[in-house]
Amino acid sequence: xxxxxxxxxxxxxxxxxGVAAVSGARLSRLVAExxxxxxxxxxxxxQLRILSLGHASLLADAxxxxxxxxxxxxxGADRGRYxxxxxxxxxxxxxxxxxxxxxLGALILIVEFGEIDAGLGLLDKGIERNPERWxxxxxxxxxxxxxxxxAQAEGYFRRAAALPDAPPVVRRAQAGMRTKAGDLDGALxxxxxxxxxxxxxxxxxxxxxxxxxxxxxxxxxxxxxRAVERFxxxxxxxxxxxxxxxxVAGVRLAGGSYAYDAKTGKxxxxxxxxxxxxx
Amino acid sequence: MRGPTIGPPPPAAPPARPASGxxxxxxxxxxxxxxxxxxxxxxxxxxxxxxxxxxxxDLELRRGECFGLLGPNGAGKTTTLKLVIGLLRxxxxxxxxxxxxxxxxxxxxxxxxxxxxxxxxDHLTAEEFLDFYGRLRGLAxxxxxxxxxxxxRRVGLEGRGRVALRKLSKGTIQRVGLAQAIQHDPExxxxxxxxxxxxxxxxxxxxxxxxxxxxxGGTVLFSSHILQDAEMICDRVAILDRGCLRSAxxxxxxxxxxxxxxxVTLRSAHPATLPGTVVARDxxxxxVRVADLQELGRLLAAATEERGEVTSIWPKRRTLEDLxxxxxxxxxxxxx
Amino acid sequence: xxxxxxxxxxxxxxxxxxxxxxxREAIRDRIxxxxxxxxxxxxxxxxxxxxxxxxxxxxxIKDVGLSAISLFGVLTTVFVGTSLVFKExxxxxxxxxxxxxxxxxxxxxxxxxxxxxxxxLNLGLMSAVLGAVLLLRDESPWxxxxxxxxxxxxxxxxxxxALLFSxxxxxxxxxxxxxxxxxAGHLSWSLRLLAxxxxxxxxxxxxxxxxRVLPNFDYLDLxxxxxxxxxxxxxxxxxxxxxxxxxxxxxxxxxxxAFQRRDFK
Numbered sequence: 001x002x003x004x005x006x007x008x009x010x011x012x013x014x015x016x017x018g019v020a021a022v023s024g025a026r027l028s029r030l031v032a033e034x035x036x037x038x039x040x041x042x043x044x045x046x047q048l049r050i051l052s053l054g055h056a057s058l059l060a061d062a063x064x065x066x067x068x069x070x071x072x073x074x075x076g077a078d079r080g081r082y083x084x085x086x087x088x089x090x091x092x093x094x095x096x097x098x099x100x101x102x103x104l105g106a107l108i109l110i111v112e113f114g115e116i117d118a119g120l121g122l123l124d125k126g127i128e129r130n131p132e133r134w135x136x137x138x139x140x141x142x143x144x145x146x147x148x149x150x151a152q153a154e155g156y157f158r159r160a161a162a163l164p165d166a167p168p169v170v171r172r173a174q175a176g177m178r179t180k181a182g183d184l185d186g187a188l189x190x191x192x193x194x195x196x197x198x199x200x201x202x203x204x205x206x207x208x209x210x211x212x213x214x215x216x217x218x219x220x221x222x223x224x225x226r227a228v229e230r231f232x233x234x235x236x237x238x239x240x241x242x243x244x245x246x247x248v249a250g251v252r253l254a255g256g257s258y259a260y261d262a263k264t265g266k267x268x269x270x271x272x273x274x275x276x277x278x279x
Numbered sequence: 280m281r282g283p284t285i286g287p288p289p290p291a292a293p294p295a296r297p298a299s300g301x302x303x304x305x306x307x308x309x310x311x312x313x314x315x316x317x318x319x320x321x322x323x324x325x326x327x328x329x330x331x332x333x334x335x336x337d338l339e340l341r342r343g344e345c346f347g348l349l350g351p352n353g354a355g356k357t358t359t360l361k362l363v364i365g366l367l368r369x370x371x372x373x374x375x376x377x378x379x380x381x382x383x384x385x386x387x388x389x390x391x392x393x394x395x396x397x398x399x400x401d402h403l404t405a406e407e408f409l410d411f412y413g414r415l416r417g418l419a420x421x422x423x424x425x426x427x428x429x430x431x432r433r434v435g436l437e438g439r440g441r442v443a444l445r446k447l448s449k450g451t452i453q454r455v456g457l458a459q460a461i462q463h464d465p466e467x468x469x470x471x472x473x474x475x476x477x478x479x480x481x482x483x484x485x486x487x488x489x490x491x492x493x494x495x496g497g498t499v500l501f502s503s504h505i506l507q508d509a510e511m512i513c514d515r516v517a518i519l520d521r522g523c524l525r526s527a528x529x530x531x532x533x534x535x536x537x538x539x540x541x542x543v544t545l546r547s548a549h550p551a552t553l554p555g556t557v558v559a560r561d562x563x564x565x566x567v568r569v570a571d572l573q574e575l576g577r578l579l580a581a582a583t584e585e586r587g588e589v590t591s592i593w594p595k596r597r598t599l600e601d602l603x604x605x606x607x608x609x610x611x612x613x614x615x
Numbered sequence: 616x617x618x619x620x621x622x623x624x625x626x627x628x629x630x631x632x633x634x635x636x637x638x639r640e641a642i643r644d645r646i647x648x649x650x651x652x653x654x655x656x657x658x659x660x661x662x663x664x665x666x667x668x669x670x671x672x673x674x675x676i677k678d679v680g681l682s683a684i685s686l687f688g689v690l691t692t693v694f695v696g697t698s699l700v701f702k703e704x705x706x707x708x709x710x711x712x713x714x715x716x717x718x719x720x721x722x723x724x725x726x727x728x729x730x731x732x733x734x735x736l737n738l739g740l741m742s743a744v745l746g747a748v749l750l751l752r753d754e755s756p757w758x759x760x761x762x763x764x765x766x767x768x769x770x771x772x773x774x775x776x777a778l779l780f781s782x783x784x785x786x787x788x789x790x791x792x793x794x795x796x797x798x799a800g801h802l803s804w805s806l807r808l809l810a811x812x813x814x815x816x817x818x819x820x821x822x823x824x825x826x827r828v829l830p831n832f833d834y835l836d837l838x839x840x841x842x843x844x845x846x847x848x849x850x851x852x853x854x855x856x857x858x859x860x861x862x863x864x865x866x867x868x869x870x871x872x873a874f875q876r877r878d879f880k
Contacts, residue, residue, distance in 0.1 A: 053801040054836050058682040061675050065667050097843040100670030321880065364714045366879040384716040388621040392714035398706045400636065402643050414632035415715040417624035426620075459711065463621035469714075 042086065045093020052094070060095035064104075067091070071108050080113040088122050092129075102126030103139055116147045127159070134166040141173065150181035168204045175211065188215050221269060224258065228265050238265035309378055311467055311498045312340035312363060316372035319358055332358040334522045335372065340500055342466075345493050347509035347530075348502040349599075350519035351607055356502035357395060359519070360471050363500070364392055377466075388416065391460035395472040397452060399444050405431060405455050406440035409462055416463045430458040435484065450481050457488060468492055470501035474508050486512050506599045510534070516599070518606050525606035533602055540595040541575050543567050547587035554578050568595070623716035626724075633717075633725025634732065637699065641733045646694050654687040654741050658748060673754045677842045680745035681762060684738060685838075688770045689797055691737055692730070696777030697789035699726050700874075710879060720871040727778055727867055734770045738763065761852045762841035768859035769835040773797055775866035782874045799825075800832035830862050 042063075043051075052059045067086050071079065087105025092098060102122055110119035123140040130136060141156035157174035160166050171194055178187035194200050195208035231239045240262050259268050317336040320329055333355045340346050348356045361367045362374055365381030379386045399408055406427060413423035431440050434454040444452065453476065460468055468489070474482045489499050489512055503509055509516055510530065517527035526533065546563045547553060554577040555569035569575045575592070582589055624632070641647065661679035665672035700723075703709040713719065742763050746756035776796045780789035803826050810822035834855050840847055 050802060050805050053798060054685070054832060054838075055682045057839050057842060058678045061668075061678050065664065065675075068667065068669050095839065097839065097845065098674075100668070100674070104669055321878075361710075361879065364710075366710060366713060368876075368878060384623040384718055386716075387714060388623055388716035390714065392711060394707060394710045396707075397711065399708060399711075400640060402640055403636075411632055411636050412711075412715060415624060415629060415712070415717050416621035417628070417716065418621065422620075456711070465621070 042082075042090055044085075045090045048090065049094055056094040057098075060091050060098055060101070063094070064091050064098065064101055068104070071112070080115075083109055083113065084115075084118050084122070088125060092122075092125060096129040099126065099130065099133060099135065102136060106139070106143065110143055110147075116143070119143060120152075132163060134160040134163040134170060138166075138170055138173075141177070145177065145180075150177055153177045154181055154183075168201050172204060172207055175208075179211075179215070184215060184219060188212065188219070191215065217269060221258075221267060224267050228267065232265060238262055310339045310375075311342050311377060312338070312500065313375040314338040314359070314363075314372070315375075317359070317362060317369050317374065318371040319355075319362060319367060319369055332522050333362075336519075336522075336524055338517060338524070338527070340467075340498060342498050343493065343496060344514040345489060345499040345512055346501075347513035347516040348500065348519060349504065349506065349509055349516055349603065350502075350525075351504060353521070354519040355522045356504075356519055357471055358522075360392075360469055360500070360502055363469060364390070388463070389466045390469055391463070391465035391467070392469045393453075393456045393460045393471065393473055395475060396449075397456040399452065399455060399459075401445035402443070404441050404443055405436060405447075405458070408444060408455065409440075409459055412459050413462060418463065426462050426464075427458075430462040431455075433461065433488070434458045450477055453477060453481070453485075457485070461488075461492070466497060468497060468499045468501070470499070472503055473501055474503060474505055482508060506603060510599050518603060520607045526602065530599070534599050535597050538594045539597055540568055540570050542593040542595055543569065543575070543578060544590040545578075545582050545587050546590070547582060548585060553581050564590075621716060623718075626718070626721055629717050629721040630725040630728055633722055634728035637726050637729025638732045641695050641699070641729060644695055647691060647733070647737070650687045650691050650694075651737060651740065654683050655744055657683040657687075658741070658744050662748060673749065673752060674842060676745075676748060676752075676754075677759060678838070680741075680748070681759065681766070681838045681842065684741045684745065684763065685766050685769070687741065688734060688738055688766060689773060692734060692770050692773045692777055693790050693793045693797075695733065696730050696774050697781045697793055698786045699730060700778060700781040701784075701786050701789065704879065713879070719875050723778060723782070723867060723871045723874055727774060730774050730778070731771055734774065735767060738767055738770070758844055759841045761847075762837040765835045765837050765852065765855055765859070768856050768863075769832055771863045772800070772830050772832075772835075772859050772866070775863040775870065779866055779870035779873065782870055782877070796830070797832075800830040803829045803831045804833040830859075835859050 042048075048059060049056045063086070071083070073079075083105065087101055087108075091101045091105070095101070102125070106119035106122045109115040109122065120140055120143060123136055123143070126136045127133075127140065137156040137160040141153045141160065144150075144153035144156060154174055154177040157170055157177055161171040161174050171190070175187050175190040175194065178184075178190060191208045191211045195205055195212060200208070228239060241260060260266075314336050317333055317338075318331075319333040320331045322329060336355075336359065338359075348359060350356050358367065362369055363376060363381060365374075365387065374381055376386050377389060381387065400411075403411065409427035409430065410423050413427060418426065427440070428437075431437055434457050436451065436454055436458065439447075439451070444455065447455070453473070457473070460470070470489075473485050473489075477485065486508060489501070493499055513530050515527070515529050516533065518525040542558070543555070544564065544566050547565060548563065550557050550560065550565045550567070553567055554574055555567040557565050558568050559566040567578060569578050579589060581587075623629075658676075658680050661676045661683075664679065665675040668675055703712070709722075712722065742759075745759070749756040749759075773793060773796065777789065777793045780792040783789070784792075806822045806826040806829075810819045810826065813819045813822060835858075837847070837852070837855075839845070
C-alpha cells in the first residue's frame with residue numbers, strides 16, 4: 001500500500017472513531033434528557049408473563065434489580081413518570097407475591113416523588129394479593145401516619161393486627177393511632193382489650209396499663225375542664241376552688257393531684273410522671 | 280484350516296435337528312428361510328420417484344447349507360437380508376424365518392446378523408459390547424461372560440476385549456461383529472458382505488469361520504459381490520440383478536470344473552490364419568481361444584510353424600464369474 | 616448350536632440393558648458438561664446478583680437457581696435427546712441391535728429410561744449446589760423440592776417429545792420441534808385466555824382444541840409457590856406429576872408406533 005493510501009485509510013479510521021464518539025455522547029445526553037422514554041417500551045406485566053415462558057418470577061427479579069439501580073441514580077429529570085408502571089404494572093404483575101417490590105415501589109413513590117395515593121394504592125394491591133402478610137398493611141399504616149392520615153393508618157393497623165402471626169407491636173400501634181386520630185374512647189377500649197387479653201405478652205400488658213392510666217387521666221382532666229366551663233356558664237365566674245364544683249360525676253378529686261388557677265379557670269395535673277418509652 | 284469349534288465337537292454328520300417351537304410350527308425338513316414373491320420398493324428423495332429394489336423374489340434356504348446371495352452393487356442383496364431380519368417390511372409377499380415372521384422376537388433369538396461395514400458403539404469395549412448384546416439375548420451373567428470370551432477367542436481377539444471400540448481398526452471391528460453374531464450359538468448366520476474391506480488373511484479367516492459354523496450344523500446366508508469367496512464355500516447360490524433373481528441353484532450344477540477350452544497368448548505374424556478364435560490383439564501379440572485339446576494342438580503346431588512365440592496357455596473352466604457376467608445385464612423380462 | 620441358548624429377554628431386562636447403554640453414551644456427550652458448567656456458574660453468580668437487591672436476597676437466589684435448573688434441563692433434554700435415536704440409525708448400530716430378540720418398543724423405552732436417568736443426575740447435581748448455597752445462608756432449601764420434582768416431570772414430557780421427533784427426522788428438525796413444544800406448552804394457558812377473548816367461531820375452537828392437545832406446563836410450574844412458601848391445595852403435586860407422566864406415556868406410545876412401522880433402509 002502506498003503512503004498516500006495508508007494515510008487516507010488512517011484518516012478515514014480517525015474520522016469514523018470521531019463520529020462514533022461524538023454521536024455516542026450526543027445519544028447518551030439525549031437519553032438522559034428523556035430518561036423515561038426507555039420505560040415506555042417496557043410491555044405490561046401480562047404480556048411479559050407470556051413472553052417469559054414460565055420464568056416470570058425471575059424476570060420480575062431482573063426488572064426489580066434494574067429498577068433499584070435506575071432509581072438510585074438521581075440524574076434524569078423525568079424519572080418519576082413511570083414508577084407506578086414499573087412497579088405496579090410490571091414487576092408485581094409478573095410476581096404478585098414479591099413483597100419487596102410493593103414496599104420499595106411505594107417508598108420510592110411516596111418519599112422520592114411525594115405520590116402518597118399512588119404509593120398507598122400500590123401497597124393496597126399488595127395487601128389484596130397477599131392478604132396473609134401483616135407487613136404490607138403495617139408499612140401502609142406507617143406511610144399513612146407520616147402523611148398525617150391517622151384514621152387511615154388506624155385502619156391499616158387494624159387489618160394487620162387481625163392476622164394471626166402479627167407481632168404485638170401492631171396492635172399497640174393501632175391503639176396509639178386511635179389516640180392520635182382523636183378517638184380517645186375507642187383507644188381506651190382497645191387498650192383495655194390488650195390489657196385484659198390473656199394472650200397478650202407481658203410487655204404489651206405493661207404498656208397497655210400505662211396507656212390506660214394516661215388516657216384515664218386525660219379523660220378525667222377533660223371532664224374537669226368541662227365542669228369548670230359549665231360552672232362558668234351557670235354562675236358567670238370561675239369556681240374559687242375545685243371543691244366548689246361539688247360532686248362532679250366520675251371524678252375523683254384526689255386532693256393535690258390538680259392545680260387550679262381561679263383566675264383563668266385552668267386546671268393542670270400536678271403529679272409529674274415519668275414518660276416510659278414504648279407507650 | 281479349521282479353528283477350534285464353538286459348541287460341542289461337530290458330529291460326523293449333521294444331526295437330525297429336533298423340532299423347535301410349538302409342535303407343528305417347524306420340523307427338520309422345513310426350510311430355515313422361505314421367501315415367497317417378495318417385493319420391496321422405495322420412494323426416492325423427498326418422496327419423488329420410485330425405486331423398485333426387489334421384484335417378486337422366491338428363495339428357499341435349507342438347514343445346514345451355506346447359501347450365497349450374489350450380485351452387483353444395487354442388486355437388492357442388502358434389501359433382501361434386511362427383509363429377512365425384519366428391518367424392512369415387504370410391500371408384497373412374505374418372509375418365513377423358521378416358519379414364522381421375522382417380527383416375532385423369539386425367531387430373532389435364533390439368528391446372528393452382521394451388516395455391511397458394521398459400526399458399533401465407540402464408547403464401549405468389545406467385552407462391554409458383547410455383554411450388552413448378551414443381555415439383549417436374555418443370557419444370564421455367567422453365560423454372558425463365558426460366551427463372550429469364547430466368541431472373542433474364536434475370532435482371534437482374545438486379550439483385546441478391553442480396548443475401546445473406537446480405537447480398533449476396521450478389520451478388527453469386523454471381527455467383533457462376527458463375535459457378536461456367533462455369541463449365542465445361533466442356528467442361522469446372516470452376513471452382509473462379510474469379506475468386504477478385509478485383507479486376504481482376514482477373508483480366509485472369515486471363510487474358515489463360516490465353514491466351521493456349517494460343519495457344526497448351522498446354516499449360513501451371506502451376500503457378496505466377490506465371487507471367488509462364494510465359489511469356495513457355498514453350497515447353493517442365487518444371482519440377483521436389479522431386484523430380479525437371475526439364477527439360483529447348487530454351485531456344482533451351475534459351475535462345472537470341466538475344461539471347456541483354452542486361452543493361449545502368443546506372438547504371430549498372421550493371426551488371421553491361426554485356428555481358434557482371436558479374442559484380443561495388440562500388434563503382433565494376440566489372445567486366441569480354442570475349444571478343445573485338438574484345436575490347441577493345431578494352434579501350437581501352426582504357431583511353431585511360423586516361428587511364433589507362445590507366451591501362456593490357460594485352461595478355461597466355466598466359472599461363477601462367467602455365469603455372473605452372462606446373467607448380469609440381461610433385460611429384466613428374461614428370467615431363469 | 617442348540618438354538619435354545621438365546622431367548623427374548625424379559626421386557627424389563629431389555630429396557631434396562633438399553634437404558635444402561637444409553638446412559639453411558641449420553642454421559643460422554645460433551646454438551647452435557649458444557650451445560651452443567653453453565654448452570655453451576657449461573658447459580659454461583661446469583662449470589663453476587665443478590666447483593667444488588669434491596670430486600671430479600673434469598674428470593675433472587677432461589678429464582679435464579681430454579682430457572683437455571685429448569686432451563687438447562689430443557690437444553691440438555693433437547694440436545695441429547697434429539698440425537699439419541701438418530702445417532703443409532705445414522706451409524707447403523709440399530710441394525711444389529713434390532714436383529715436381536717428385542718422388540719422395537721423396548722428400544723424406545725430403554726432410550727427414554729436412559730435419557731431420564733441422565734436428566735435426573737443433572738438435576739440432582741444442580742439442586743445439590745443450589746441447596747448448598749442456600750444452606751450456607753441459613754435458608755432452608757427443602758420447600759424447593761416439590762418444584763424441582765415437577766421440573767423433572769416436565770423434562771420427562773419434553774424428553775418423550777424429543778424421542779418422538781428423533782425417531783422421525785434429523786436432529787436439527789427434531790430439536791426445533793421439541794423447542795416448539797416447550798414454548799407451546801408454556802403458552803398453552805394463554806391459549807385459554809385467547810379463546811375466551813376470541814369468543815366463538817373457528818378461532819375459538821382452534822384455540823380450545825390446541826389447548827387441550829398441547830401439554831400445559833403451567834400445571835407443572837411450582838416455582839412461584841415454592842419460592843414464596845405459599846400454601847398449596849393438598850394433592851396438587853401428585854396430581855400434577857400424574858398429569859405429566861401420563862402425558863409423557865402417551866407421547867412415548869406414539870413414538871413406539873411410529874418406530875414400529877419404520878423401514879431401516
